[in-house]
Amino acid sequence: MTIPLLDLQAQLAQYRDAALEAITRVVDSQHFIMGPEVKAFEAELAAYLELPVALGVSSGTDALLACLMAMEIGPGDEVVTTPFSFFATAGVVSRLGARPVFADIDPATFNLTEAGVRAAIGPNTRAVIPVHLFGQICDLGDFYDDADRPVVVEDAAQAQGAKLRGKHTGHFGEYTCISFFPAKNLGAFGDAGGVACRDRARAERVSIMRLHGSKPKYHHHFVGGNFRLDALQAAVLRVKLPLLDGWAAARRANAARYDALLADSGLVERGLITPPTVLPDSEHVFNQYVVRAKDRDGLAAHLDAQGIGHAIYYPRPLHLQPCFADLGYGPGDFPHAERACDEVLALPVFPELGADRQAAVVRALCTHYGI
Ligand SMILES: Cc1ncc(COP(=O)(O)O)c(C=O)c1O
Structure with a gap:
């Protein structure tokens, strides 16, 4: 008996017709960039996470990058994170000229520990990126509630739908970053990602960042990038989110x-x-x-x-x-x-x-x- 690690074909029948209909809707509209599908998906994702605002972005990597860029993290800054994760978690820190500072993991959960994170924080620490590895939210205990802690960017790439003490990802840090890579529990038909926030002002900066830092168009407040979610991917994700x-x-x-x-x-x-x-x-x-x-x-x-x-x-x-x-x-x-x-x-x-x-x-x- 051959048994695959993952069989995406096995669940296709559950949503194939609806996904093709959604794709047809976008094709017929010829509205591929931003627009109503992206907007609707963002509202549905925010409602699902019980957060005021969610944004579609181009990938989980770009979700992390856009959040760090929105915080103006750069040379001289440190970001505390885990050495046991997918490369993107630390790669985005280095890409901005900042320094990843690692802390060891809990051998039971493979996630960062509260004591490890606290010990790794120094005067130059601008952010902490806990990763909710394999689908379990990283429990940093009271740290999440500390008034004077650095900004927390949750890497929830692998943890869509996970909860800790009854709360979804995004309720522990300032940002939660999601990947909709096809192998994730909620996968797109290609690369896609999301960011959700409790604070609307923070989300607004990320939202501007994904459009080359411009608002309105062609008025650039800061140097951003093209971190947009495709309307086709948004339409597919809208079909799959309820599942x-x-x-x-x-x-x-x-x-x-x-x-x-x-x-x-x-x-x-x-x-x-x-x-x-x-x-x-x-x-x-x-x-x-x-x-x-x-x-x-x-x-x-x-x-x-x-x-x-x-x-x-x-x-x-x-x-x-x-x-x-x-x-x-x-x-x-x-x-x-x-x-x-x-x-x-x-x-x-x-x-x-x-x-x-x-x-x-x-x-x-x-x-x-x-x-
Ligand atoms: C923990 C973690 N962070 C970030 C990412 C990056 O997501 P993406 O592949 O959508 O860029 C992944 C994806 O594999 C991941 O597993």
């Missing part, structure tokens, strides 16, 4: 089934596989179901041979990336992040996976370890 919570629930059910199968298999008890940790009061949306595995690379080769999809998010921490060598970090600086890079493995968890295929995945894990 997001159902997909997240199916992913959660799959995660719970893996937890039970792994516990029954003896893999957990023997310390061979460690399932993911879900914090109390946290609604994880499992964009990825990531375990720690003994002999991870051997297991990955075994799954390859069995035709079972898997992935390593991420094989190398950001502080040890060649392009960040000038930051002066070295091996051993963030041991939890480095260890995670050696041990993590994402297993298939897409909504339509089903019990039989999950049982086959766990059987394949067992055969690798000879149990």
Whole structure:
């Protein structure tokens, strides 16, 4: 049995006709840039997140970049973030000439910790970017409520629909940045992203930033970029947004089934596989179901041979990336992040996976370890 890591075809039938209708509507209108579809999607996204304002942008990367640009982050500034994330999280900081300052992760959740963030903050810290990795909101405890903390830019690229203590992303920081890359729980038909804010003035600056800093047209207040969301993508996202919570629930059910199968298999008890940790009061949306595995690379080769999809998010921490060598970090600086890079493995968890295929995945894990 071949089992893919992700099967986007499996959910296409649920929205294919509606998406094609939406695309036709945009094509017939010939209104491809900004316009009513983008506006309507922004209103629907804001309502979903229970935030006053949301903006469509060109990608999750550009969402982060536009927020940092709106804050005028640049040379001499520091931004505290995690070394265990997709490259974009720290890449946007460097692109603006500012310095990413890393703090180690919590080995249970793979997310930043309150103590780690507090210790990394210095006089030049302008912002903190907590990443809600794999679909679980980064719990920085009381830090989020501190009146004098630096600005928080939530990297919610992987966490659409996730909640912590009953609140969606965007209710912890000043900005929440979303990716609608096709492999995310809510994916577009190409690159797309979003920013949402509690504060309208902050959102307004981001909104101007995505139009080359101009308002009205051809009157440039600051140097921005073209960070617009395509109307075609907005129209597709409008069709898919109402399905997001159902997909997240199916992913959660799959995660719970893996937890039970792994516990029954003896893999957990023997310390061979460690399932993911879900914090109390946290609604994880499992964009990825990531375990720690003994002999991870051997297991990955075994799954390859069995035709079972898997992935390593991420094989190398950001502080040890060649392009960040000038930051002066070295091996051993963030041991939890480095260890995670050696041990993590994402297993298939897409909504339509089903019990039989999950049982086959766990059987394949067992055969690798000879149990
Ligand atoms: C944690 C994180 N941040 C940022 C991004 C960037 O999003 P995009 O690919 O839409 O630019 C991603 C996407 O993979 C991500 O996973």
